[in-house]
Amino acid sequence: MTPKNGIAHDFEAECAAGGDAPRLAAAVALLEIGDQAGLLAPIESGDEFTAGSLAAAAGLPEVSVAGYLEALESADIIQPVGAGSFRAADDFDVIQHQAGFISWTMNANRPFIDNAREFLTDLDRGSGIDLRDGRKVAVSSAWMGSKAFYPAILSTMVEMKPALAVDLGAGTCRLLIEVLQNVPGVRAVGLDMDPYACREAERCADRAGVGDRLDVVERSIQSVADDPAMLAGADVIHAGYVFHDMFPTEADIAHKVLENCREALRDNGLMAITEIVPYLRNERERRFSAIVTYYHRQFMKRRPLTEEEWIGKLRAAGFSSVRAVELAFPTGRLFLATK
Amino acid sequence: MTPKNGIAHDFEAECAAGGDAPRLAAAVALLEIGDQAGLLAPIESGDEFTAGSLAAAAGLPEVSVAGYLEALESADIIQPVGAGSFRAADDFDVIQHQAGFISWTMNANRPFIDNAREFLTDLDRGSGIDLRDGRKVAVSSAWMGSKAFYPAILSTMVEMKPALAVDLGAGTCRLLIEVLQNVPGVRAVGLDMDPYACREAERCADRAGVGDRLDVVERSIQSVADDPAMLAGADVIHAGYVFHDMFPTEADIAHKVLENCREALRDNGLMAITEIVPYLRNERERRFSAIVTYYHRQFMKRRPLTEEEWIGKLRAAGFSSVRAVELAFPTGRLFLATK
Numbered sequence: 214m215t216p217k218n219g220i221a222h223d224f225e226a227e228c229a230a231g232g233d234a235p236r237l238a239a240a241v242a243l244l245e246i247g248d249q250a251g252l253l254a255p256i257e258s259g260d261e262f263t264a265g266s267l268a269a270a271a272g273l274p275e276v277s278v279a280g281y282l283e284a285l286e287s288a289d290i291i292q293p294v295g296a297g298s299f300r301a302a303d304d305f306d307v308i309q310h311q312a313g314f315i316s317w318t319m320n321a322n323r324p325f326i327d328n329a330r331e332f333l334t335d336l337d338r339g340s341g342i343d344l345r346d347g348r349k350v351a352v353s354s355a356w357m358g359s360k361a362f363y364p365a366i367l368s369t370m371v372e373m374k375p376a377l378a379v380d381l382g383a384g385t386c387r388l389l390i391e392v393l394q395n396v397p398g399v400r401a402v403g404l405d406m407d408p409y410a411c412r413e414a415e416r417c418a419d420r421a422g423v424g425d426r427l428d429v430v431e432r433s434i435q436s437v438a439d440d441p442a443m444l445a446g447a448d449v450i451h452a453g454y455v456f457h458d459m460f461p462t463e464a465d466i467a468h469k470v471l472e473n474c475r476e477a478l479r480d481n482g483l484m485a486i487t488e489i490v491p492y493l494r495n496e497r498e499r500r501f502s503a504i505v506t507y508y509h510r511q512f513m514k515r516r517p518l519t520e521e522e523w524i525g526k527l528r529a530a531g532f533s534s535v536r537a538v539e540l541a542f543p544t545g546r547l548f549l550a551t552k
Numbered sequence: 553m554t555p556k557n558g559i560a561h562d563f564e565a566e567c568a569a570g571g572d573a574p575r576l577a578a579a580v581a582l583l584e585i586g587d588q589a590g591l592l593a594p595i596e597s598g599d600e601f602t603a604g605s606l607a608a609a610a611g612l613p614e615v616s617v618a619g620y621l622e623a624l625e626s627a628d629i630i631q632p633v634g635a636g637s638f639r640a641a642d643d644f645d646v647i648q649h650q651a652g653f654i655s656w657t658m659n660a661n662r663p664f665i666d667n668a669r670e671f672l673t674d675l676d677r678g679s680g681i682d683l684r685d686g687r688k689v690a691v692s693s694a695w696m697g698s699k700a701f702y703p704a705i706l707s708t709m710v711e712m713k714p715a716l717a718v719d720l721g722a723g724t725c726r727l728l729i730e731v732l733q734n735v736p737g738v739r740a741v742g743l744d745m746d747p748y749a750c751r752e753a754e755r756c757a758d759r760a761g762v763g764d765r766l767d768v769v770e771r772s773i774q775s776v777a778d779d780p781a782m783l784a785g786a787d788v789i790h791a792g793y794v795f796h797d798m799f800p801t802e803a804d805i806a807h808k809v810l811e812n813c814r815e816a817l818r819d820n821g822l823m824a825i826t827e828i829v830p831y832l833r834n835e836r837e838r839r840f841s842a843i844v845t846y847y848h849r850q851f852m853k854r855r856p857l858t859e860e861e862w863i864g865k866l867r868a869a870g871f872s873s874v875r876a877v878e879l880a881f882p883t884g885r886l887f888l889a890t891k
Contacts, residue, residue, distance in 0.1 A: 222704060231649065231650060234576055234653040235840035235882045236839040236840060238840065245668075250669040250672050251669060284846035287833065311573035318577040319658040319659065322581070326588055329588040333616035364562075500627040502627075539563070
């Protein structure tokens with residue numbers, strides 16, 4: 214309604230103005246609280262739980278856990294399934310996926326926000342990448358990635374039915390473990406420089422019953438420039454969001470890594486690079502593309518390459534039939550190149 | 553598509569799964585960066601600006617400001633209006649409003665997330681409210697509130713055409729300044745215990761040309777229990793999101809404040825309380841209601857009152873015809889009570 218005095222007040226329009234923001238804001242905060250308190254793993258497993266079972270698993274007082282579950286249930290993030298028992302809501306995976314985008318910009322990269330003025334003032338300040346908490350980056354990336362990073366490359370890898378699949382910068386080897394579960398007999402090599410991620414990858418692979426077919430190698434992607442032996446004969450080599458760390462300062466090393474990957478692949482083997490590309494302008498991607506690009510350029514002092522530049526890099530390393538695939542993950546592209 | 557091997561990969565569905573989260577995540581981070589760097593005020597004014605004008609106003613290198621504006625423009629948060637000139641996008645107010653919800657849960661209340669395990673472990677831990685940065689609470693609340701806290705009470709106050717309007721816990725007196733601008737001859741009293749907010753209120757009122765009709769009083773709402781003199785003869789007294797700080801530990805003081813407000817009002821004068829109510833269950837409000845309630849109960853050790861409890865408190869203080877109005881702001885209610 215617009216009263217005579219001209220102060221507009223329209224309840225429906227005011228509700229609409231908030232959009233999905235209140236719901237998303239609440240969900241990400243509640244999930245981060247659960248993660249910080251050590252309560253999230255049993256919930257995201259999809260199994261039933263009670264305040265008592267969660268409290269015992271997390272080593273927290275039951276009354277505190279009950280209060281947290283009251284909030285989650287009222288928020289429709291978990292559902293009651295009987296007297297005192299709950300399980301994750303049917304759309305928990307979607308809630309967590311969406312929360313991941315916010316957790317990445319607002320928690321994993323918070324040191325950049327909190328020190329923005331310092332970064333903008335000091336033109337000689339180096340990369341701020343070490344200010345970030347690696348665990349927060351990994352957790353938010355896993356939440357984001359559950360629906361949008363991996364489906365295209367996972368589908369591509371499984372369809373190939375490879376004998377040997379490699380992931381460079383494999384983290385906890387989530388992608389490879391899914392490939393191992395879906396392709397009988399395939400072997401996989403996951404390379405990551407983070408010891409915690411490597412040990413977690415081994416544990417996850419064992420739990421999934423595929424540990425005997427996965428080699429976890431604790432090494433940097435840069436090391437492939439010197440020693441690509443563990444890639445020999447691979448049908449497919451993937452690198453997800455790790456090559457961009459080599460630009461602009463290690464472009465020569467990146468070139469050598471690509472050449473060595475090509476050399477190591479079997480004939481007609483596939484090189485697959487999942488990467489961010491800067492400042493896309495289409496409606497779907499432009500806003501998230503802007504923050505991803507800006508964080509990398511201004512705060513991490515990286516130079517994300519364009520689609521054309523990635524295609525050029527792969528061709529320069531000797532690959533043929535190079536192509537880019539649009540990903541659901543905004544500002545992400547999958548580059549596929551054949552030996 | 554679902555390939556023969558059964559690994560589903562559906563680009564459209566994967567895009568849809570992200571919903572509005574990537575866009576919101578980006579917008580709130582970009583706005584918080586601008587706020588932290590001191591670049592936001594000239595942008596949100598709606599006036600034209602250049603990298604040079606913003607850099608001069610903020611005392612930052614122009615090259616840094618140009619990089620920030622490149623990100624904002626690519627994100628469609630500002631628009632070019634000529635060679636090197638920009639202004640806020642037409643929907644900037646909506647972007648900022650939505651960002652407010654996320655900034656409040658993920659920045660203003662971050663100490664609760666980051667110390668969740670400690671709060672859940674220590675059952676005797678007192679209120680954590682002092683862990684919060686008051687400025688972050690004020691900024692995110694102002695962003696949230698621009699579309700949804702105030703329209704109902706603003707419309708109510710302006711329609712009354714009061715001679716004297718009072719706001720308890722007035723912050724920077726945004727509500728009162730709008731009333732002063734829209735009702736010729738009205739006088740207003742804004743009470744707040746924060747000296748920074750009081751000085752800012754005076755500056756804002758002067759800039760708006762209504763400073764001669766606004767009295768800013770640096771006092772707590774609790775002080776009204778002892779001395780309500782400055783409220784005498786008011787046509788309307790509003791208190792927005794401040795009474796709940798008195799529950800559960802200062803319920804007696806709250807009762808006395810309400811009684812004194814009623815006594816001070818002119819006959820048929822209006823008491824208006826904007827408040828949060830706990831754990832609403834309707835689809836629109838339940839998720840945001842859950843995080844607001846949980847933050848207050850678990851971390852701030854407050855006890856938000858239900859709609860019925862607020863109505864009871866107002867009746868117990870002697871008010872008649874007490875009613876609750878649903879607000880667009882999720883989990884907010886406006887209680888209106890007549891002397």
